[in-house]
Amino acid sequence: MVLLCTLGWAGFLALHLALNGRWWPWLAVSLLPPVALAAVPVALLAAALAGGAWGAAGLAAGCLLVAWPQNGINLRALGRRRSGCPDPGSGPRLVSWNTQHWNQGGDPDRFYAFLRELDADVYVLQEYLNGFEGGEVWDIDDEERLRAAFPDHHRAIGNNAVTLSRLPLAGPPVPVGACSLRADLRTGDGVLSTYNVHIPVQLTVMNPLRPAFFRDMRRRSRARDAEYAALVADLRDNPHPVLVTGDFNTSAAIGDIRRMPGSLRDAIGVCRSVLPASWNARSRLRLWRIDWAFTGGGARVGAYRFRDARGLSDHLVQELTLISPKKGND
Incomplete structure (x- = not known):
């Protein structure tokens, strides 16, 4: 047997x-x-x-x-627990978070208070939109409140994504595919390109015996392929140090994550969690890590962890600190 x-x-x-x-x-x-x-x-x-x-x-x-x-098991965390974290990072502190429809139906004061509490130099936020059953999405405009809540941060908004940065923007934000956004940030010695990533989810919860289920999954698969292709193409043409982070809707068990260029480094190597998971934040049993952070081109992560979202989203918050590269590209 x-x-x-x-x-x-x-x-x-x-x-x-x-x-x-x-x-x-x-x-x-x-x-x-x-x-x-x-x-x-x-x-x-x-x-x-x-x-x-x-x-x-x-x-x-x-x-x-x-x-x-x-x-998805991170055995490197065992070594970090023994040795500690000697270099937590000397560069900017960032958070990356799928906000789950930007506080739709919730208390906006509580939502913005939580964002301010994170006190990040750079916020990489996904799902700047409202969503409804059947996949319908409505664009929103909360820029006035963003300006009031984060007066010291520059704003890059597009493709239903928001990047807020104390570092000045080196140029206008660049849409990548239909769902991701690149924001180039001016650092003391060059430019850091941040990629605010949101890959479409694989399927809609419906009766799997209906033909509509497979039609929807195939459509979503094509959309995912297009987003990954656009992201990889932009990364390959980018000469700057990069941080690529967001909601990939892809676990370690899903082959799509292999599409990321081999030159990028997964930040999980500096995480102290043996079984890191970012979803479902509202459940006690979290078995999937679908939010990722990668660096390349000289950028490195010194500290990386997942933080509770206080019930505001079904995704945990990614918190990381960069180790500034010694030499950047103008």
């Missing part, structure tokens, strides 16, 4: 590795909690060892190793 279960898991894993990020219907399957890619083979390995099923044990161990990059 253990061998049959292990063979079944190995077959599923082979399909996952082959189809994940390459065949759009697999998007629904890859929504599994990433930690399952470690938990299942570990359970099978334990059962196989207990029963003396050495062949099954070897196969389970192989499954664990092959899928390790996709399980």
Whole structure:
């Protein structure tokens, strides 16, 4: 029985590795909690060892190793807990947060009080919009209140995203695709490009037996492909140090995250959480990290953590501090 279960898991894993990020219907399957890619083979390995099923044990161990990059576990956090964080970052402090429809239906005073409490040099905020059932989106205009609440911050607004920065803008904001925004910030020694990213969600919750479910998922897959392509193209043409952060609607188990250029560094390496998760912030059981932060071109992160959003959103807040590059590009 253990061998049959292990063979079944190995077959599923082979399909996952082959189809994940390459065949759009697999998007629904890859929504599994990433930690399952470690938990299942570990359970099978334990059962196989207990029963003396050495062949099954070897196969389970192989499954664990092959899928390790996709399980979302951050073993580097164990080393950081022992050694501490000697360089928390000397550059600007940033927060990145999907606001979940910009306080739609909530108390705006509480929402803005929370934003001010974060006290960041740079705010990278997604979902500057109101959303409704059926995927309908309404643009909003809260710029007057933003100006009053953050008089010391420059504003870059577009593509339903807001970037607020104490650092001056080096130019007008640049839309990237249909859902992301680049804001170039003037630092003391050059320019830092911040990418405010929001990749469309994979599917709408509806009856999966209806043809409309698959039509919607395919449409969303094409939209995701277009957003990732636009983001990667802009990054490859950008000569400046970069910070790429936001809501990717992509977990470690979803192959789409492999599209990010290999030259970028995932900030999770300096996080002190072994199982980092950013969604669902309103649930006690958080199994998915779908909010990411990457750096490249000389920019590096010294400190990175997820912060509670006080029930204002279903996403936790990403908090990070940059280590300013020694030399920037004008």
